[in-house]
Amino acid sequence: MQFWTGALIGAALFAAGTATAQEAGTAKPAGTYTNPLLPSGPDPWITQVDGTYYYMHTQRDGITLFRTRNIADLANAERKKVWTPPKEGANAHLIWAPELHRIGKSWFLYYTATASGFSDDAHRAVFVLENKGADPLGGTWIDRGRINTAHAGIDGTTFQYRGKRYFVYSPYLGPDSGLAIAEMKNPWTLKGKEQVIAMPDQPWERLDGRQILEGPEFLPGPRGDLFLTYSASPCWSDDYALGLLRAAPGANPLDPKAWSKAPAPVLHKGNGVYATGHNGFFLSPDGKENWIIYHANSAAGMKCTLKRAPHIQKFGWTADGRPDFGLPVPENVPQPVPSGTK
Template identity: 65%
Template sequence: MRPFSVCLSACAATLIVVSAFGALGACAEPHPVGTYTNPLLPSGPDPWVTRDGDTYYYMHTLGNKLTIWKTKDITALDKAKRKTVWLPPRSGPNSVSIWAPELHRLDGKWYLYYTAAAAGFDDDAHRGVFVLENTNADPTDGAWVDKGRVNTALPGIDGTTFDYEGKRYFIYSAYAGHDSVLSLSRMSNPWTLTGGETIIAIPDQPWERQGGRQIVEGPEFLAGPYGQLFITYSASACWSDDYALGLLSAPKGSDPTDPKVWTKSPAPVLAKSVKNNVYATGHNGFFTSPDGKTNWIIYHANAGPNKGCSPNRAPHIQPFSWGIDGHPVFGEPVKEGVPFTGPR
């Protein structure tokens, strides 16, 4: 731990204590009422938000446990109640490297998807996606039941699920040799795949091969305004400044398991901004405001170059719009400290 230091705000006698764990306060003017500034927390890799009514539930990678933040104001995560709902066993296939949690409300129950590795290995060949189930109306209460590992054909990470035209699907980042690919399947229940898997994307673009690895990961489904299907994903190594979001699109009425229906964006749809000093934008999720009128993206990013794949990756949110072709327009990553109106 480096020595403590103290700074004094020029605008008010506000003390800030800085330690090895980062700032515990702020030496700046508070932003206006009803607005927020990024990042929402000083640390939060692989952030995830789901909204149930007027309540937001937030999670991110902690490495050794699964914790849920509960709040009515997603921009005030630092004040939110939080509860650790699961600790990994000391041995077995889901004991270490607990990553990328996602909370989903399916068929009147809560399901928690997370990545984990086997004790004694902690390598790509021993990673998988696991599922917990909770029948309580509030996911921070009640018992979480272990439903085991999703029966994927390959080891992998970052599993998510979505419904389209009355059918449920699962997509994850599968390890296929040195590469990771995006593999998609139908589901017979929230923890079981059926009918085989289809690889719908491989890292075949230069911007998907930065940082010494050929990676596509962190897939997330997004329904388009005209019935189209979209899947965002994170490309390149997470320790690269060029970690960025790509986009797959398919026309309305498509069969998601048919790889021929998917078209890949020729360039990232959300990437670093040198001007705004935001780097390594990736591993996103989507949510809407309580009034249903505004779409939001959440993603993690680094506040500067060469910061790598560490807990310093922090959660950012910003609204996004739809282009005239019905494709999402995410814009440029917002500069830290700039006030924006939060979800209403």
């Protein structure tokens, strides 16, 4: 994941929820936030660079970047639509899961798109844009085209480990969606053989008519482990949840045998929050706390719509160095903002 590539670029996002404690008739204490952060925000992503926080989510008709230095004021963050898809072509509509990464001296936006005239899985792929300017809300975005994955697929992400850059996405493999990894020649080109590292082989990954692993995101462990979270089962299920892959310190990420899968979801519905999925990670402004951002629904049966909203919460680590996300924090209940927030 971008904010932890190389020497660690953190990422942070923050917010005041749309259905706030004040709206419920209770004053929200200073120094707190409430979930959800916004009324809409499927597939949320955050990046921190030099104390500035960038946020984005699925809008389907383009990509908008939010920018703020105030962890508690996302709703009032500066925002700009930085890219609109062409009217025709391989990346013309259904724009999903954008991710902003700072790689070298350029900004890169990875996103999923579907070809014009189609809405099926076979015509979806991951694409990338590059901006060589200092400001991702300005400058010019260059279309670098489709990532040369071996399969149609969605939800691409990238990270650097031990001097090499890797790309992970969710390819369509027959009736299933799995997770695959490849080394990168440059930020828009894969090299070498693509390796499938996980398939939906657990009952909780095969609910409501689909066998799906998607939304992979990289998380470095405190002991040098590599972790990849992913979202399992279809997004329209109330039981959409996060799973976890682990590779031991020093392992080869391209070796499928290096990855082991947690036997149960590591973040799932609870406390009145449903369909927890498609996450990212960030650090508090002072770098002392680990936080997760994910989308969720506020009630059962809300399915896979733009009403999926971004939630954040602090997490810790188990005694053996694995992330411990706990249950979703309840909505509209004030929570302390990340440490170091000003």
